[in-house]
Amino acid sequence: MIPVQISTVFTFIIFVSVLFVSFLWLKMIWRQKMQDWSLSKEKMIVCDSCNFAFIVKNDENISRCPVCNHICIMRRKRRKF
Numbered sequence: 001m002i003p004v005q006i007s008t009v010f011t012f013i014i015f016v017s018v019l020f021v022s023f024l025w026l027k028m029i030w031r032q033k034m035q036d037w038s039l040s041k042e043k044m045i046v047c048d049s050c051n052f053a054f055i056v057k058n059d060e061n062i063s064r065c066p067v068c069n070h071i072c073i074m075r076r077k078r079r080k081f
Ligand SMILES: [Zn+2]
Pocket: 047, 048, 049, 050, 051, 052, 065, 066, 067, 068, 069, 070
């Protein structure tokens, strides 16, 4: 058996606990960013078949209409200079 001091064991337990809590904290921040909703006209899609307007997430270009279940494609507007 390897001789280990009790202070070394407590230091290791505290270190692992801090790492675990940090991991959970970063995971929570990442999850909040992925589920973050923000209102803007660029993220709004108007359904072609029922004209229902709804908001999509940041990284989605294709979505289904929540009313008629029609597939809607987000069209990027060109900037006018
Ligand atoms: Zn629709």
